[in-house]
Amino acid sequence: MNSVNSLLLLAFLALLSCRNVTEDKVQSGSTDVTFSGHSTPDSGSSEPILKPQDSDSQAPTPAHPETIPVKLKPEPAKKGRLAAPQPAATTPQPVEKPAAGSAPAEDPPARPAPSAMPGHEAWDALLREYVSDKGKVNYAGFKQAQAKLEGYLKDLADNPVRDNWSKAGKMAYWINAYNAFTIKLILDHYPVSSITDIDKGNPWESKWINLDGRTLSLNQIENEILRPTFKDPRIHFALNCAARSCPPLLNKAWTADNLNVQLDSRARMFINNPDYNQLSGNPVYVSKIFDWYAADFGNLVDFLNQYAAQSVPADARIEYREYDWALNNK
Numbered sequence: 001m002n003s004v005n006s007l008l009l010l011a012f013l014a015l016l017s018c019r020n021v022t023e024d025k026v027q028s029g030s031t032d033v034t035f036s037g038h039s040t041p042d043s044g045s046s047e048p049i050l051k052p053q054d055s056d057s058q059a060p061t062p063a064h065p066e067t068i069p070v071k072l073k074p075e076p077a078k079k080g081r082l083a084a085p086q087p088a089a090t091t092p093q094p095v096e097k098p099a100a101g102s103a104p105a106e107d108p109p110a111r112p113a114p115s116a117m118p119g120h121e122a123w124d125a126l127l128r129e130y131v132s133d134k135g136k137v138n139y140a141g142f143k144q145a146q147a148k149l150e151g152y153l154k155d156l157a158d159n160p161v162r163d164n165w166s167k168a169g170k171m172a173y174w175i176n177a178y179n180a181f182t183i184k185l186i187l188d189h190y191p192v193s194s195i196t197d198i199d200k201g202n203p204w205e206s207k208w209i210n211l212d213g214r215t216l217s218l219n220q221i222e223n224e225i226l227r228p229t230f231k232d233p234r235i236h237f238a239l240n241c242a243a244r245s246c247p248p249l250l251n252k253a254w255t256a257d258n259l260n261v262q263l264d265s266r267a268r269m270f271i272n273n274p275d276y277n278q279l280s281g282n283p284v285y286v287s288k289i290f291d292w293y294a295a296d297f298g299n300l301v302d303f304l305n306q307y308a309a310q311s312v313p314a315d316a317r318i319e320y321r322e323y324d325w326a327l328n329n330k
Contacts, residue, residue: 117169117256118159120176122152124253135240135248136330143187153180160212168256171230175238175254178221181209185218186242186327194325195242204241233296233303234263236289237270244324245276245287268307276321279308283317291320 126148130138142149156177161170182195189198199206204219226235240249247270254262270287271277278285290300297303304312 117162117165118155118173120152120172120253120255122148122155123176123180126152127249127251127253131249131251132330133251135251135328137183137186137242137249137328138330139183139186139190139327142183143190146184146187149180149184149187153184156180157211166256167230168259171226171232171235172254172256172259174221174226175235177209177211178218178226179238179240179249181221182218182240182242192327194327196325227293227296231296232263233293234267236293236296237266238263240328242328244326244328245321246328247276247289249328264307271304271307272309277304279304279310279312282313283319284312285319285321288320288323290318 126142126145130142130145132138156173161173165173185198185203186192186195192198195203204222205217207215207217207220209216209218209221222235222239226239237247238250238254240246247266250262250266252258271279276287284304286300286304290297294300300318301312301314301316
């Protein structure tokens, strides 16, 4: 009986000891207990040995190679240790959207479409004011109105030739452009005694005219646009090169409505004017223009006889007059 009581007492003391160790372990913040042996505490085949683990130092290597760590409860966060900071909640900013049907603010305003055809009224008024019926130009007066001329040239640049224009409208545009830019060329160098005093004697090759998305010369307007596009030899009586021997400058603007009538009128006036051509006798003396652009006129006698007041004989000998490059001023 005493032996049994002794065993019971030892068992009670062992259980009491285990309880104290467990409470100390929990109070110290560690939840790892190592059981030595091949059996778990519940198997009853082996008595567990509890080893408290220091949470602030590395646990010692278990003596037995089959030591199994057991987690008793979640480890509470240490005092003073902050949890990982969470990003501060931010109020999302609204994204501005353009109103329905409106263009973004940064987009440039739409460029207005060019008019169907530029008006030539401003150019017409200048010609009537500063050019005589005989084509003599008052360059000094024109110089005072150069701002108006520049405004007309800008109108031409802002309204380039369009495919839907009539043939007459296109042709009038380029004739007016050639003559107006020739006037500007003289005014930019005025006073000058001859157009050949400009750009080393060949101002027609200088590229300075901004039209139709290109930078053109006077020669390009004449020889790359007007002549090959329209194939009308009467063009040569409409263009004025600011020289005395040039066909006189018409003192009104060319338009689609007056184009054909004026081309015939200017051809007839020029061919029958003795200051430019002498058709009586043999030989006949004609302008150098008929020599420079012979390919445009074909059989010259036949062409002259379309407009000549006096018929030129078919066998007439043709001589070309010297060209006077003096300025065509009043």
